[in-house]
Amino acid sequence: xxxxxxxxxxxxxxxxxxxxxxxxxxxxxxxxxxxxxxxxxxxxxxxxxxxxxxxxxxxxxxxxxxxxxxxxxxxxxxxxxxxxxxxxxxxxxxxxxxxxxxxxxxxxxxxxxxxxxxxxxxxxxxxxxxxx
Amino acid sequence: xxxxxxxxxxxxxxxxxxxxxxxxxxxxxxxxxxxxxxxxxxxxxxxxxxxxxxxxxxxxxxxxxxxxxxxxxxxxxxxxxxxxxxxxxxxxxxxxxxxxxxxxxxxxxxxxxxxxxxxxxxxxxxxxxxxxxxxxxxxxxxxxxxxxxxxxxxxxxxxxxxxxxxxxxxxxxxxxxxxxxxxxxxxxxxxxxxxxxxxxxxxxxxxxxxxxxxxxxxxxxxxxxxxxxxxxxxxxxxxxxxxxxxxxxxxxxxxxxxxxxxxxxxxxxxxxxxxxxxxxxxxxxxxxxxxxxxxxxxxxxxxxxxxxxxxxxxxxxxxxxxxxxxxxxxxxxxxxxxxxxxxxxxxxxxxxxxxxxxxxxxxxxxxxxxxxxxxxxxxxxxxxxxxxxxxxxxxxxxxxxxxxxxxxxxxxxxxxxxxxxxxxxxxxxxxxxxxxxxxxxxxxxxxxxxxxxxxxxxxxxxxxxxxxxxxxxxxxxxxxxxxxxxxxxxxxxxxxxxxxxxxxxxxxxxxxxxxxxxxxxxxxxxxxxxxxxxxxxxxxxxxxxxxxxxxxxxxxxxxxxxxxxxxxxxxxxxxxxxxxxxxxxxxxxxxxxxxxxxxxxxxxxxxxxxxxxxxxxxxxxxxxxxxxxxxxxxxxxxxxxxxxxxxxxxxxxxxxxxxxxxxxxxxxxxxxxxxxxxxxxxxxxxxxxxxxxxxxxxxxxxxxxxxxxxxxxxxxxxxxxxxxxxxxxxxxxxxxxxxxxxxxxxxxxxxxxxxxxx
Ligand SMILES: [Zn+2]
Numbered sequence: 033x034x035x036x037x038x039x040x041x042x043x044x045x046x047x048x049x050x051x052x053x054x055x056x057x058x059x060x061x062x063x064x065x066x067x068x069x070x071x072x073x074x075x076x077x078x079x080x081x082x083x084x085x086x087x088x089x090x091x092x093x094x095x096x097x098x099x100x101x102x103x104x105x106x107x108x109x110x111x112x113x114x115x116x117x118x119x120x121x122x123x124x125x126x127x128x129x130x131x132x133x134x135x136x137x138x139x140x141x142x143x144x145x146x147x148x149x150x151x152x153x154x155x156x157x158x159x160x161x162x163x164x
Numbered sequence: 165x166x167x168x169x170x171x172x173x174x175x176x177x178x179x180x181x182x183x184x185x186x187x188x189x190x191x192x193x194x195x196x197x198x199x200x201x202x203x204x205x206x207x208x209x210x211x212x213x214x215x216x217x218x219x220x221x222x223x224x225x226x227x228x229x230x231x232x233x234x235x236x237x238x239x240x241x242x243x244x245x246x247x248x249x250x251x252x253x254x255x256x257x258x259x260x261x262x263x264x265x266x267x268x269x270x271x272x273x274x275x276x277x278x279x280x281x282x283x284x285x286x287x288x289x290x291x292x293x294x295x296x297x298x299x300x301x302x303x304x305x306x307x308x309x310x311x312x313x314x315x316x317x318x319x320x321x322x323x324x325x326x327x328x329x330x331x332x333x334x335x336x337x338x339x340x341x342x343x344x345x346x347x348x349x350x351x352x353x354x355x356x357x358x359x360x361x362x363x364x365x366x367x368x369x370x371x372x373x374x375x376x377x378x379x380x381x382x383x384x385x386x387x388x389x390x391x392x393x394x395x396x397x398x399x400x401x402x403x404x405x406x407x408x409x410x411x412x413x414x415x416x417x418x419x420x421x422x423x424x425x426x427x428x429x430x431x432x433x434x435x436x437x438x439x440x441x442x443x444x445x446x447x448x449x450x451x452x453x454x455x456x457x458x459x460x461x462x463x464x465x466x467x468x469x470x471x472x473x474x475x476x477x478x479x480x481x482x483x484x485x486x487x488x489x490x491x492x493x494x495x496x497x498x499x500x501x502x503x504x505x506x507x508x509x510x511x512x513x514x515x516x517x518x519x520x521x522x523x524x525x526x527x528x529x530x531x532x533x534x535x536x537x538x539x540x541x542x543x544x545x546x547x548x549x550x551x552x553x554x555x556x557x558x559x560x561x562x563x564x565x566x567x568x569x570x571x572x573x574x575x576x577x578x579x580x581x582x583x584x585x586x587x588x589x590x591x592x593x594x595x596x597x598x599x600x601x602x603x604x605x606x607x608x609x610x611x612x613x614x615x616x617x618x619x620x621x622x623x624x625x626x627x628x629x630x631x632x633x634x635x636x637x638x639x640x641x642x643x644x645x646x647x648x649x650x651x652x653x654x655x656x657x658x659x660x661x662x663x664x665x666x667x668x669x670x671x672x673x674x675x676x677x678x679x680x681x682x683x684x685x686x687x688x689x690x691x692x693x694x695x696x697x698x699x700x701x702x703x704x705x706x707x708x709x710x711x712x713x714x715x716x717x718x719x720x721x722x723x724x725x726x727x728x729x730x731x732x733x734x735x736x737x738x739x740x741x742x743x744x745x746x747x748x749x750x751x752x753x754x755x756x757x758x759x760x761x762x763x764x765x766x767x768x769x770x771x772x773x774x775x776x777x778x779x780x781x782x783x784x785x786x787x788x789x790x791x792x793x794x795x796x797x798x799x800x801x802x803x804x805x806x807x808x809x810x811x812x813x814x815x816x817x818x819x820x821x822x823x824x825x826x827x828x829x830x831x832x833x834x835x836x837x838x839x840x841x842x843x844x845x846x847x848x849x850x851x852x853x854x855x856x857x858x859x860x861x862x863x864x865x866x867x868x869x870x871x872x873x874x875x876x877x878x879x880x881x882x883x884x885x886x887x888x889x890x891x892x893x894x895x896x897x898x899x900x901x902x903x904x905x906x907x908x909x910x911x912x913x914x915x916x917x918x919x920x921x922x
Contacts, residue, residue: 071845081716092719
């Protein structure tokens with residue numbers, strides 16, 4: 033049984049491993065953070081959020097200050113999919129952002145059918161309203 | 165050790181003596197401040213005997229649904245009245261709510277439109293009234309009474325919101341309460357508009373109305389009204405809106421009394437109680453469908469609105485069985501003299517909006533949906549500030565707290581098969597708008613804000629882009645209003661309004677909804693000014709989701725030394741319609757062009773000077789290399805993103821003239837980028853060796869825990885900290901003093917102090 037945990041990650045309840053949903057790569061043990069099995073890149077935020085006004089002239093430019101914040105990009109080491117981003121204070125230890133309780137997850141899914149495609153959720157539709 | 169300190173077993177008082185002591189203490193209480201017993205509790209009150217009795221008499225689900233719908237319609241009617249008749253600009257765009265509360269004070273049913281957050285807090289002042297005024301012979305609670313309230317410390321977001329609270333009786337017996345709340349704006353604080361960022365203590369925050377009686381026999385008491393009017397900058401507004409709120413409450417009362425006649429008071433009591441109990445039970449059931457998991461996130465506030473610094477909002481969300489626990493410990497310590505602190509009830513009210521607006525919008529709106537969810541905070545922290553801390557800009561902390569919650573919740577929802585909405589990246593969370601005040605072209609003293617605060621960009625979802633300028637996170641059903649109507653009353657124009665700010669983007673497989681540019685200039689008053697109260701000019705106030713990016717940052721730009729109205733008259737071709745062009749091309753000769761963070765204290769403006777800001781983008785969702793190239797081209801066509809940025813980020817290849825996509829070249833470029841990621845990415849274990857540091861960087865003024873160690877809260881430098889459970893004062897220096905010291909140091913270094921004596 034595999035459980036779809038995020039857009040790009042699933043957990044194999046039998047092997048207790050995080051897996052990449054794009055390339056099926058086995059990322060690492062699910063009792064630890066998936067980030068430990070990722071490649072990490074320290075991105076200068078100005079590359080993603082470009083200055084809109086001239087950085088030569090102005091202190092504030094619409095770009096985050098690279099001495100104040102960095103973007104940690106986490107890539108699947110096999111297919112290069114960007115699985116997560118983390119806006120981080122320089123030097124702040126990366127967050128162990130998701131730690132499922134595996135026995136509880138197994139018990140919960142023992143009562144459910146395996147889901148191959150994620151459940152998207154309801155569309156917001158225009159109300160038909162009150163009519164006479 | 166002296167003898168006095170030696171412990172001696174004292175004679176224990178008897179039960180009778182204890183009761184006497186208690187009575188003595190309660191009779192001689194010198195001040196009825198906010199009651200921690202009321203203020204720290206957001207769960208439903210226990211079921212009363214009267215409620216038990218009512219439920220025994222009537223608990224039929226169909227009748228309850230019918231009565232609930234009728235009361236709901238009554239609340240919506242009251243809401244509509246306030247929105248249509250309210251004088252506060254906030255009222256006109258839905259910064260309003262009405263609700264019905266149980267006899268014990270719990271919010272049972274709120275209007276469908278409006279800011280639920282307000283309503284979710286009014287149960288605190290009602291419980292204060294019940295506890296302190298009901299049996300006080302000098303006050304009492306009688307038919308025809310109305311109570312007013314605004315002091316956040318007794319249960320409110322900030323002091324700019326005012327509530328009118330009415331008890332509803334049936335044959336002399338208190339059955340329930342109704343209340344109406346409006347973001348009034350002006351409240352007599354040190355800056356106009358009711359949300360002073362310059363406040364350094366609660367004494368700077370204007371009117372501080374603990375709940376008190378202002379209406380008797382359904383009439384506003386003129387002496388008290390006059391005192392309130394005399395304490396604010398907009399006396400007419402104060403009167404008008406007290407009347408409007410009173411009459412909205414009376415309309416809801418009328419609907420309740422119709423129910424008394426058709427179904428009897430017990431049916432109403434039973435409906436209110438069972439609605440809350442059923443919602444609470446349903447919420448526990450829904451939570452139990454989530455995976456048992458711990459999710460961690462943090463959001464950074466990059467200023468106190470007075471100075472830039474790094475303020476951490478730390479959030480760990482744990483779900484076990486049917487329990488859901490928000491743990492905000494490790495967030496920054498409270499600021500002793502900055503107003504960005506919040507009372508914990510404000511944080512809880514805002515978190516309840518995560519669920520009722522974005523996760524379970526199908527549930528009846530009331531207090532019950534958040535009642536079973538637990539919240540842990542450090543005492544004297546920005547998320548749970550003390551009585552003595554200013555909190556007029558609590559929005560900064562409750563909005564970033566909201567985003568932490570929204571970000572964490574999304575990671576639980578993805579795997580859950582039972583969904584009521586789509587998984588959602590964070591929506592933009594700052595009130596990027598102009599607050600204004602002064603004397604208008606009609607000679608009236610005004611203080612309020614542009615409704616553009618409601619134009620926050622929405623986060624992307626699992627299968628679509630975020631919507632632009634959609635709605636504020638505190639009211640999914642609000643409007644941004646017509647600026648042209650506002651301009652009839654105020655002496656300034658929005659020269660550029662609702663034009664999307666190009667390249668201020670939140671990329672992703674699905675991008676965030678974008679924000680728009682606002683350029684304002686005063687025209688017809690010499691006594692008019694603006695302020696802005698937002699964070700996020702140096703660090704984005706959000707996180708992206710599942711590989712999506714957050715928004716960028718948003719500064720304030722000013723152009724002074726120009727009268728742009730003269731320019732428009734004489735050389736209109738010089739005027740440009742974007743911040744990008746005006747700041748980069750500097751088209752007005754002799755003018756000064758400057759940029760600032762978004763915490764501009766109230767500043768008087770001259771005719772024709774430009775103040776320019778942008779609303780923000782919601783966060784992106786997913787890896788941007790998976791974005792449909794057609795979506796990228798559409799963003800170019802719609803002016804959201806420039807060609808160069810689109811190509812560089814999304815690796816889409818297209819003809820620069822026709823915008824025709826070269827799919828093959830795009831696939832090759834994207835493949836190459838994935839390979840480049842594999843080449844530049846560093847294995848985690850190796851990465852953290854060089855990246856992770858044991859303390860915050862010394863070049864930043866950092867507040868809050870570092871990493872996982874939530875017991876140690878830094879207070880501005882790696883060498884200054886406190887234990888999380890041991891409050892200490894946390895004073896900030898005046899930014900002007902900091903600047904003067906810097907400049908004096910430079911003068912001293914140059915030997916240019918002129919022999920000034922110290
Ligand atoms: Zn992969």
